[in-house]
Amino acid sequence: MSRARAPADGRELGRRLRDRDLTAAPAALNLIESRAPDAREQAEALLAELSPAALGHEAPAHVIGLTGPPGVGKSSLLSQLVKYWRSCDRSVAVLAVDPSSRRSGGSLLGDRARIEADPKDRHVFIRSTAAGTRLGGLAPATRAASEALTAAFDVVVIETVGVGQSETEVADAADTVAVVLQPASGDVLQFLKAGIMEVPDVLVLTKTDLGAAATRAMSDLQAALLALGATGTEVCPVSSVPPPQGIAQLAQALEAHRTRIDLAERRQRARRRHALENFAVEHGERGLRALGGRLQAERWLETQDPALDVPSLERALADRAGSDQ
Amino acid sequence: MPEPPSHRLPEPDRPWMMRTYAGHSDARRSNELYRKNLEKGQTGLSIAFDLPTQTGYDPDHELAKGEVGKVGVSIAHKGDMETLLDGIPLDQMNTSMTINATAAWLLALYIVAAEDQGVTADKLQGTTQNDILKEYLSRGTYAFPPGPSMRLIADTIAYTVEHVPKWNPINICSYHLQEAGATPVQEIAFTMSNAIAVLDAVRERVPSELMSSVFGRISFFVNAGVRFVEEHAKLRAMATLWDELGRDRYGVEDEKHRRLRYGVQVNSLGLTAAQPENNVYRIALEALAVTLGRNARARAIQLPAWNEALGLPRPWDQQWSLRLQQILAYETDLLEYPDIFEGSKVMDGLVAELLEGARTEMHRVAELGGAVQAVDYMKAALVESHRKRWQRIESGEQVAVGMNRFTSTEPSPLTAGADGGILVVDPEVEAERRHAVEQWRAERDQAAVDAALATLAEVARQDHENIMPATIAAARAGATTGEWSQTLRDTFGEYRAPTGVGEAAAAPSEEVSELREEVERVSEALGRRLKFLVGKPGLDGHSNGAEQIAVRARDAGMDVVYEGIRLTPAQIATSAAQEGVHVIGLSILSGSHRELIPAVLDALREAGVEDVPVVVGGIIPQDDAAAMREAGIAAVYTPKDWNLNGMMRDIIALVAERHGVDSAVDA
Numbered sequence: 006m007s008r009a010r011a012p013a014d015g016r017e018l019g020r021r022l023r024d025r026d027l028t029a030a031p032a033a034l035n036l037i038e039s040r041a042p043d044a045r046e047q048a049e050a051l052l053a054e055l056s057p058a059a060l061g062h063e064a065p066a067h068v069i070g071l072t073g074p075p076g077v078g079k080s081s082l083l084s085q086l087v088k089y090w091r092s093c094d095r096s097v098a099v100l101a102v103d104p105s106s107r108r109s110g111g112s113l114l115g116d117r118a119r120i121e122a123d124p125k126d127r128h129v130f131i132r133s134t135a136a137g138t139r140l141g142g143l144a145p146a147t148r149a150a151s152e153a154l155t156a157a158f159d160v161v162v163i164e165t166v167g168v169g170q171s172e173t174e175v176a177d178a179a180d181t182v183a184v185v186l187q188p189a190s191g192d193v194l195q196f197l198k199a200g201i202m203e204v205p206d207v208l209v210l211t212k213t214d215l216g217a218a219a220t221r222a223m224s225d226l227q228a229a230l231l232a233l234g235a236t237g238t239e240v241c242p243v244s245s246v247p248p249p250q251g252i253a254q255l256a257q258a259l260e261a262h263r264t265r266i267d268l269a270e271r272r273q274r275a276r277r278r279h280a281l282e283n284f285a286v287e288h289g290e291r292g293l294r295a296l297g298g299r300l301q302a303e304r305w306l307e308t309q310d311p312a313l314d315v316p317s318l319e320r321a322l323a324d325r326a327g328s329d330q
Numbered sequence: 331m332p333e334p335p336s337h338r339l340p341e342p343d344r345p346w347m348m349r350t351y352a353g354h355s356d357a358r359r360s361n362e363l364y365r366k367n368l369e370k371g372q373t374g375l376s377i378a379f380d381l382p383t384q385t386g387y388d389p390d391h392e393l394a395k396g397e398v399g400k401v402g403v404s405i406a407h408k409g410d411m412e413t414l415l416d417g418i419p420l421d422q423m424n425t426s427m428t429i430n431a432t433a434a435w436l437l438a439l440y441i442v443a444a445e446d447q448g449v450t451a452d453k454l455q456g457t458t459q460n461d462i463l464k465e466y467l468s469r470g471t472y473a474f475p476p477g478p479s480m481r482l483i484a485d486t487i488a489y490t491v492e493h494v495p496k497w498n499p500i501n502i503c504s505y506h507l508q509e510a511g512a513t514p515v516q517e518i519a520f521t522m523s524n525a526i527a528v529l530d531a532v533r534e535r536v537p538s539e540l541m542s543s544v545f546g547r548i549s550f551f552v553n554a555g556v557r558f559v560e561e562h563a564k565l566r567a568m569a570t571l572w573d574e575l576g577r578d579r580y581g582v583e584d585e586k587h588r589r590l591r592y593g594v595q596v597n598s599l600g601l602t603a604a605q606p607e608n609n610v611y612r613i614a615l616e617a618l619a620v621t622l623g624r625n626a627r628a629r630a631i632q633l634p635a636w637n638e639a640l641g642l643p644r645p646w647d648q649q650w651s652l653r654l655q656q657i658l659a660y661e662t663d664l665l666e667y668p669d670i671f672e673g674s675k676v677m678d679g680l681v682a683e684l685l686e687g688a689r690t691e692m693h694r695v696a697e698l699g700g701a702v703q704a705v706d707y708m709k710a711a712l713v714e715s716h717r718k719r720w721q722r723i724e725s726g727e728q729v730a731v732g733m734n735r736f737t738s739t740e741p742s743p744l745t746a747g748a749d750g751g752i753l754v755v756d757p758e759v760e761a762e763r764r765h766a767v768e769q770w771r772a773e774r775d776q777a778a779v780d781a782a783l784a785t786l787a788e789v790a791r792q793d794h795e796n797i798m799p800a801t802i803a804a805a806r807a808g809a810t811t812g813e814w815s816q817t818l819r820d821t822f823g824e825y826r827a828p829t830g831v832g833e834a835a836a837a838p839s840e841e842v843s844e845l846r847e848e849v850e851r852v853s854e855a856l857g858r859r860l861k862f863l864v865g866k867p868g869l870d871g872h873s874n875g876a877e878q879i880a881v882r883a884r885d886a887g888m889d890v891v892y893e894g895i896r897l898t899p900a901q902i903a904t905s906a907a908q909e910g911v912h913v914i915g916l917s918i919l920s921g922s923h924r925e926l927i928p929a930v931l932d933a934l935r936e937a938g939v940e941d942v943p944v945v946v947g948g949i950i951p952q953d954d955a956a957a958m959r960e961a962g963i964a965a966v967y968t969p970k971d972w973n974l975n976g977m978m979r980d981i982i983a984l985v986a987e988r989h990g991v992d993s994a995v996d997a
Contacts, residue, residue, distance in 0.1 A: 028938065030908070031909075031910050039856075041856075109836050109887050110850065111883065111886060111889060113884045113892060114889060114891045115832065115892050115893055124900040124905075131908055246823050247820065247822075
């Protein structure tokens with residue numbers, strides 16, 4: 006079997022993204038999604054170019070995880086948010102994780118059309134990816150893609166579908182997690198109360214043009230949060246039907262969350278978890294045993310340079326596992 | 331005089347209304363065509379509008395590019411409508427308009443054009459199709475979201491019942507459901523559910539004493555396939571359900587108001603591009619399905635032409651179809667008898683079977699909250715049925731003579747002429763129309779138009795007000811189709827219908843698993859999964875083919891980006907670039923490929939997408955196909971290429987070749 010085309014130059018693409026050259030995004034993602042060994046090497050080089058160590062700081066973008074059950078109006082909401090961010094002259098990348106699970110290995114990706122954006126606006130980038138094995142779960146490449154785009158764009162949105170599992174996974178990849186609900190999403194309220202679902206950073210209630218139902222939903226949500234002691238979670242009511250309402254307030258609530266948290270700490274933790282996940286997938290139980298178990302591995306990772314990128318951390322784990330075997 | 335025997339009618343029935351679905355280019359050219367058709371013995375008009383008019387764009391809008399005057403006539407304002415109907419007495423004519431999202435507007439233009447002839451609205455006879463749900467499910471010329479669209483429908487019904495009492499304000503369509511793959515049971519059930527949704531919406535907006543008249547004004551537009559015995563049973567089943575619905579759900583006591591009234595265009599889906607002359611027989615047999623039994627006979631018929639799978643029919647092709655109707659009505663003895671299936675065990679059995687299936691399916695839709703709420707469910711069900719149908723054709727289980735069986739053939743003299751046997755719209759029409767609408771805007775009383783549109787916007791915001799009076803006022807003032815629609819888009823918002831492809835089941839077959847292995851092999855060599863963009867540029871909403879391609883490619887293991895209909899070239903190019911696809915497939919059935927394909931290629935270049943092969947599928951004449959290949963299109967597929975697996979094999983090979991992956995497995 007032959008492959009005539011050599012993979013793209015990862016360092017070069019990394020440098021272009023660092024210089025905020027948005028046109029490098031598609032090729033960078035092609036590389037990151039590739040499983041070919043030489044492409045993976047280049048992808049590692051790309052991510053190394055964008056590590057906090059190389060940048061001298063955490064990448065500037067605000068990574069937002071947007072998740073919620075199907076049909077609550079995430080795409081309409083995202084259309085309005087993108088429009089708002091563009092009006093503030095911020096560039097936006099959207100990683101749309103399509104809920105249609107893989108069948109026959111293939112997938113149908115159709116979500117991007119539901120996000121309205123001017124196709125000629127080069128400051129909006131949308132990429133669809135198939136979900137991981139679970140409903141709404143993230144494919145490993147999606148996290149890496151987000152890490153790469155974080156250096157080039159002002160806002161990176163990871164959009165997933167589902168409730169219960171997905172927001173936990175998204176929490177590992179995003180600075181701010183927003184869960185989107187509509188009036189009468191009663192099951193979600195139950196999930197929250199029962200602790201099946203972690204309390205998100207921001208709760209968005211859509212379709213508030215529905216009147217009384219929306220008002221009731223709003224007070225139900227606030228009561229539930231109060232009962233859980235989650236007073237830090239802001240609830241943002243929005244309406245995406247013309248004229249849209251609550252969009253600017255939501256954008257500000259997301260932004261406010263980001264300024265409130267220790268961003269570097271959250272990202273470091275995410276990178277370490279991500280590296281350990283990847284290591285476990287690659288080396289399995291045996292690999293984890295060689296590190297003295299998951300907990301030991303986590304502790305050891307905490308001693309590593311906080312500015313390292315994921316592939317470097319992964320290599321360090323592999324080296325350590327190898328030397329102990 | 332002795333009583334006539336019960337097996338004969340005392341007098342033969344009057345023939346049904348005979349129409350030809352016609353219109354192209356501009357109002358003047360279409361008016362000439364209509365007058366000629368009426369001379370040939372056609373008894374009603376059936377207006378085909380172009381896609382910009384149907385979706386609410388003026389000829390100079392970006393989305394109208396390549397589509398102006400193509401699949402019908404371009405009507406932008408009352409002046410166009412007056413020209414279109416010039417010399418046709420509207421107090422005598424019965425006019426059917428295939429218009430949906432913009433039905434309220436075109437009806438207003440018709441009313442204003444009649445005023446101009448001195449004919450008052452109460453004398454007007456005809457039909458506006460005005461059925462939005464099937465646009466979401468199949469045909470694709472929607473403009474507004476479901477809620478406001480249902481309101482527009484209810485408003486036109488409420489208005490016409492009072493002011494245009496002889497008008498059929500809506501033709502609820504089962505036609506397009508069959509074209510999208512519906513089984514007879516689905517066709518009946520989804521159509522009746524749709525009717526319920528419409529009637530429930532109207533019930534909110536008219537005084538209850540008018541509901542019986544409203545029910546009596548609802549008519550249907552159905553399809554008839556070549557299995558004409560079962561198809562006839564389908565219509566009898568619909569008549570039974572409609573009668574029940576009127577009596578039980580809406581309390582309609584007048585039996586006449588509960589009678590199923592329907593018009594028909596027989597099946598296009600089953601017409602083949604291979605040996606197209608055979609389609610004449612198919613059309614004749616399908617016409618029997620809607621005429622044989624008197625108890626469920628069509629009120630109006632329009633027949634497709636033999637060459638629909640090749641391109642737009644010429645006047646002569648349409649004449650040939652009209653003659654078929656005339657032979658059936660005037661030469662045969664069909665109209666001399668009472669219902670010939672009365673007491674038939676076979677027919678009664680078939681009807682009972684269909685009724686049972688339809689009731690179950692209607693129940694399911696009702697449980698989902700009714701037809702509006704169940705659009706996603708119904709769309710997915712249709713895509714799935716169509717997938718199964720296609721699989722039966724590919725396997726040979728369902729025979730299509732001349733296409734998958736008995737394929738050896740002599741060259742057809744019908745397609746040998748210089749025009750290839752089809753009509754080509756003068757490419758100058760679009761520029762003419764752009765210029766004409768600009769001139770119209772420059773010469774009218776702008777202040778009057780602004781005021782009328784401001785009132786329209788205000789009425790649109792007030793849900794309890796009827797949209798029709800403000801719409802008629804805007805038509806009178808000289809507003810354009812695009813302006814009326816944009817005013818409502820600004821108030822109601824826009825909408826993208828579900829594609830239905832995500833839920834389609836995977837097709838397990840040996841051939842598909844071979845494809846899957848090949849996709850795996852090529853993907854492995856590429857480093858990531860083969861990614862395929864299926865795009866529908868332009869306003870053409872006929873997405874059934876594109877959907878089947880997308881589903882099959884998914885089944886073959888590809889990552890498929892499919893975003894639905896009505897994409898601009900720039901949108902397609904941006905998607906291709908951002909998604910990092912390996913190959914692009916474009917589908918166009920409206921005849922606008924000559925303009926749109928080069929536009930997409932330009933946009934791709936501009937977006938920096940190079941070396942990604944592009945294939946095209948659609949109703950594309952041979953000469954155009956050759957020109958496209960020269961312009962860099964890797965392959966062109968027409969309805970003759972009905973084997974989807976073969977197409978998939980080509981596409982995989984194309985990607986392999988571009989990426990230097992060995993094409994043979996034994997490498």
